[in-house]
Amino acid sequence: MTQENTPSARRGGMPTFYDAVYAFVGKVPAGRVVTYGQVALELGAPAAARAVGYALHSLRGDRNVPWWRVINASGAISLKGRGTNADLQRELLEEEGVPFNIAGHTDLHAYRWWPGQDGES
DNA sequence: AAGGTGACTGGCG
DNA sequence: TCGCCAGCCACCT
Numbered sequence: 001m002t003q004e005n006t007p008s009a010r011r012g013g014m015p016t017f018y019d020a021v022y023a024f025v026g027k028v029p030a031g032r033v034v035t036y037g038q039v040a041l042e043l044g045a046p047a048a049a050r051a052v053g054y055a056l057h058s059l060r061g062d063r064n065v066p067w068w069r070v071i072n073a074s075g076a077i078s079l080k081g082r083g084t085n086a087d088l089q090r091e092l093l094e095e096e097g098v099p100f101n102i103a104g105h106t107d108l109h110a111y112r113w114w115p116g117q118d119g120e121s
Numbered sequence: 122a123a124g125g126t127g128a129c130t131g132g133c134g
Numbered sequence: 135t136c137g138c139c140a141g142c143c144a145c146c147t
Contacts, residue, residue: 017145040143045142048142048144049129049143050130050141051129051142052128052129052143052144053127053129054126054144057127057128058145071128072129079128
């Protein structure tokens with residue numbers, strides 16, 4: 001533990017791609033979900049979906065950011081047995097009102113959130 | 122400074 | 135319909 005996990009801390013306060021990811025995820029309201037590719041697209045890097053996932057990975061457990069509201073384009077959780085966090089994410093989403101089917105998929109067409117739709121219709 | 126990794130995505134068989 | 139391969143971006147050592 002040499003320094004903070006926060007990328008901005010390493011940059012001396014300069015905002016980075018990661019901060020943009022955290023900012024976008026932080027705007028996602030409870031009960032809604034977004035995909036890695038979607039976040040990347042909103043950040044201006046439609047092909048940086050992997051970097052988005054890596055950004056959340058850097059959180060390492062920072063619950064200040066609703067990382068659990070970010071799932072893959074398949075509507076499922078990507079952690080896939082990499083750690084207990086996978087089950088945690090599903091449980092958190094179900095608790096917020098996002099159900100998963102037997103296959104572990106959710107209806108993106110119904111729960112995917114987009115900026116500007118903070119719950120208003 | 123360069124190489125490798127990874128919580129991704131889309132196309133093919 | 136499902137599984138596998140290659141490409142892509144940004145961070146870490």
